[in-house]
Amino acid sequence: MSKGIKTKETILNTALQLTSKFGLESLSIGELAKSVGMSKSGLFGHFKSKEKLQIMVLDYAAENFTQQVIIPALKKPRGLPRLEAMMMNWKKWSGSYMTGGCPFLSSIVEYDDRPGNVRDHVKLLQETMIGSFERALRVSNEENQIRSNVDIKQAGYEIYANMIAYHIYSRLLGDKNSDKMFTANFDKIITSIKV
């Protein structure tokens, strides 16, 4: 890695930690400069604007998600095995990745009522993730693993619902059965669509 890329990586990593703790809207180039020990003008050189920084932080987290959750799942056989691997990878990743909280979930809540580029980007990233599940489901259909009349969007919605509920049950509620409930619900969704 060149020095420039490594510096950017360090900055984005710190920015992501701050986002995880305080949310994306509170993220400022000034505060970030303090945290990484750089000048504000030096950071402006990297990111140009707060909005650009926010979007790059989201992309940085999304890239990590892709590397940890999606790509390892592609080693599994096409269709349902991949979808199942995505769920298991995600559960592991979501539990270990951020101490502060999920940067995506906090951005969803912060930006769902704030029109603009950041909101559009939060939306795009969620749609991309849900799209990965839907694609795995369409492949499952091609491979005759699920019934041909399955409503793919509905199944994607249910899979997504399970992830968000698990996140809240395990983190806020500290429910010791969260893992079991997540798995039971996922199995139930799959059983309901399987051939």
Place this chain on the structure above:
Amino acid sequence: MSKGIKTKETILNTALQLTSKFGLESLSIGELAKSVGMSKSGLFGHFKSKEKLQIMVLDYAAENFTQQVIIPALKKPRGLPRLEAMMMNWKKWSGSYMTGGCPFLSSIVEYDDRPGNVRDHVKLLQETMIGSFERALRVSNEENQIRSNVDIKQAGYEIYANMIAYHIYSRLLGDKNSDKMFTANFDKIITSIKV
């Protein structure tokens, strides 16, 4: 209503609007005083501390939830009809109540990693709501509407998952099929536990 109670109601209502737009952590007695046109010291007289104000705002929103979602459902026959009415009341209420965003969901995300009284209260209120669904499910069991071996906590988790997913699909993603997916998922959950 006495003048004192009416003033408090006005203040809490404004505080809730601010929370819905900017989150509970950003809520300050100073900003709130500006918004309602009162002195900061006058507001301190009502709420004593920021933390107390935050907890009262949550309770104010929870009281509204109880009035609009739970109580009207009690007119329905015991068990599943009540649970179904709660879901329909909630969907109507959640869509019309707050322009900024759900004050509970934003508090969940803000406080899941911040130990203290506010977090404990957010947790208590979510557990209370989920407890209402679980109670309706236990009654459904007593009335022989659902199978005796149904895992009540699991069903409560799935019902909760559906609500959060609907909220995100309808608000952030603007998915025009959110209503249909919410209802289909709820029906599926009920079908899976019915006798």
